[in-house]
Amino acid sequence: MDFHDIESYQHPIVFPPHMPPPIVHDGPMRVQINMDTYIRTKPIDEESCFDWWTYNGGSPGPIIRIRLGDVLEVHFTNNDQSGMQQNIDFHAVEGPGGGSSLLTVNQGQEKIAIFKPLRAGLFLYHCAMAPAPVHLAQGIKGAEGYNFPEHTDESIGLLADNLLAEPGDNIRIFFVNAGPNLVSSFHLIGGCWDRVWREADLISAPAQAIQTTLVPAGGCVVVDFQPHVPGTYTMVDHSLFRIEKGAVKFIHVKGDPLSRPDLYASGSGHGLENCEACKLHPK
Template sequence: MKLFHRLRTVKPKTFDIVLSLGLTCAVGTGVYQYYKYQCDSLLEAQETPKKHSLFPENMMKKFKKAPELNLELPVVEAILTKAPGIPPPIDRDYPVQLVVNLDTTIEVKPISKQYKYPYWTFNGTVPGPFIRARVGDVMQVNYLNLDETGMAHNIDFHCVTGPGGGAEMLLAEKDEEKTGFFKLLTSGLFIYHCAAGPVPSHISNGMYGLMLVEPEEGLPKVDKEFYVMQSEFYCEPSDDDPKLMEHSYANGLDEKPTYVVFNGREGSLIDTPLLANTGERIRFYFGNAGPNLSSSFHVIGAIFDKVFREGDLVSPPERNVQVTQVPPGGATMIEFEAIVPGTYSFVDHAIFRIEKGAVGFLKIAGAPRPDIYHGMDRPKRCPGCKLHQ
């Protein structure tokens, strides 16, 4: 304290300036750290990392109100999950302003054991994240275009009522962020995709995902939920890199896909199979991004006891279905019981497509059921078969 008084006596003006600057820096750092802590806590709750700016002014934009909608709803940030994960069921009985943060980057990742591919992504993944909402919610979409190539992108949500499904409102140039508010009037399981021109290129390069809008009463509880999305890739080998595939618009026009895959790449759900146990009820949220082919979705060795065709969650479901048709741009919700343990293949039953990647595995663990499934000899696998493991 003596030194403090001595300094103040000797150089009062200089000392006051230094003291003021010091206090300003300390308060400023504290405010920044507070906002950064708030942002970090929020982001840690998400499974998908965000690239939206962490600065306070953008936080205010992220959670801004929608006065035109004349609503005062609680503001909630949506939990977004990477396939095959699904966000938890909605347990509220009231609508919210649901904030959905999406961005676009180009990501070079393996498309097969041999090749990589420059995917156009939502939040860095193909398919894009699964979004779960409730009918009556107002969805606030913050869309940030981080594609360094300079392409413009947007999002057409099939669950949105209005021209373009929101695409024109969300068209974002390079480094631009767009925000749109959409009241969800209709329940169902829906596709979203980029609809910037040329649309076939934006879809067939990976820009799509699934969104569930739950009915007011919610969905019946099940034990396991999986997010699986089929799509095609139209490719030709790169002239510059022997390990890289590039997009071929000509092959897309001819409807001759190089790959027909589940969850973005060949072997995605073979390398990491879906897991369940006997006695569990299983639900698939299955989408088909196309862009050209319909899917004949089938789980070999299981019968779907409920199929909500076309993603219609209001009408009574179809019962006891072997194969269900899912058109490009469509989705379906499928349920069945895990009864007999073992490895189940699921395929597009247009069966040549298994050679292009349209096969995955569901492994069901549990005690054998010889009362249902029994042979006199040990099971034997056919050599070279892609369906049985």
């Protein structure tokens, strides 16, 4: 069947931590997404700004969510103000450059490429123009997912940059290590990953009860956590010096941490105590 004979729909532009809506179509579809790239200056703290090289203004770029059997039609325009060439290497695309050979665009140019992903999973996409480590470090990357696990569609409360949940919720995290150089030891302080689709292998059954999972540079993982005890949990790279570089996020589970004395209690009548200016265990 020719790609053009397949019914098409426009993929929405949705940035993490939000997720594109669940897929409702039955048969294969031609999923069209309009992507572009430009430089966007944004603050990274109170004092400094950074010139992000973005997809659609985001770093990371929009999440692409399709189903195996669909074809992906990417319309890619280079709106980069500096005149650089840019492209997209999709880790899920089989063929030279993961598609980047078809999507290398000059300033002001648009190219269209059509791909049929062959494997389920969560994948990185990124710009692969030389020098690729520089392009990645400048932020030009994103995530694509094919056949996410069941029950990926429930919404989750967001509190600023951090996750807000209730005891008993299933918290699912789609974690991408864009690299380009270092591996990540993804750990949850105060909890444990109940299910781990290691290296985002969504075809095999998930591993269970993993304290720290290794995510390679240019790789991903999908994890579930079902909290029982209220309180604040901290997602870190257990190479903990990276906390000082910002590699830390929190899951706030509503309620009193001492409301589950069957699981977590003081034997001496003391309350919770955290060190001053603690970046790991905020109240």
